[in-house]
Amino acid sequence: MDDLESRLCEMNLEILSLEEIGGAHAGNIYKVEALSDNENTREHYIYKEFAEGRDQEVEIYKNIEEIMTPFSRVVNVWETSPQAMLMWDLGYPVKARYEALPIAEKKILISDILKVLASLHGMDTGQDKLPVHQLNAEWKDWCLDQLGKLGSRKSWASPQWKRTIQEVYERLDIPHYQTKCRSVITHGDPHLENVFYKDNEVWLIDWEWAAIGSPLRDVTILMQDIYDEELISYVPEFYLQYMRERGIYLDDNDFRSDLSYLYIDHLTMMLAWEVEKYFQGHLSEKRIREIIEWKIEEIERVKTEGMDRKNKFSY
Structure with a gap:
């Protein structure tokens, strides 16, 4: 010290x-x-x-x-x-109190976070000062490795989880996907442990993954920290409408496409990280099972939507 x-x-x-x-x-x-x-x-x-x-x-x-x-x-x-x-010192991260909030207050808080992200995405400098974010197989490989370790230690770990991850990356060819929305400055890691609410303002910490990329990069990292179907639907719709109200046009098809691919990649990334937190003793066995099952179901759901969209535009 x-x-x-x-x-x-x-x-x-x-x-x-x-x-x-x-x-x-x-x-x-x-x-x-x-x-x-x-x-x-x-x-x-x-x-x-x-x-x-x-x-x-x-x-x-x-x-x-x-x-x-x-x-x-x-x-x-x-x-x-x-x-x-x-x-x-900004006090405690939003995640510390988020789960205890009623859904109406959760929507208000999420809306405030999305407005801050939209403000960041609307800034027009820094394009030559940051790396460019591109999808690859990194999170898939890490997640498969983490789930393999979990399977070797716990009998309740399902082999189907790994098959689901492998299949979705192959069928949608996620590692080679090129984002379609216009590139903006992204924070890169705005999950709820990196977001603080202090003095009636939203603040962001941990900028190490900041990069130029699709605005859906930040939106989907925020989404993967939300375990409620209504709120999952609310997040992208609020963001899209808010951006348009600010005069920033995002093509609907491009927006939906980036949403699907980036959400799957970030669900996979954070699934691996949650397993790591479980290995380190920060999560209970009950909680890690709930997290994995939710994220796998979300990946399955978005995969189906993504395949439908991909087939629609392949004709």
């Missing part, structure tokens, strides 16, 4: 308390209470020290600081080892 203390000291901040935040994080995260020498005020921060090989967010911040600023609460970034980031 010598690095943290010296870095805050250089900012005229005296550490009053320090607490490590547990969980499945890509690095070490600390909650910091500090006293400002300049104003003699107590402030609360989050200090994130990046794990080796997971420090892309530092480079992203350097490249698009002016774009991130309206959507994040970054205070300082250190490029020297250990690379780290200091942010204002």
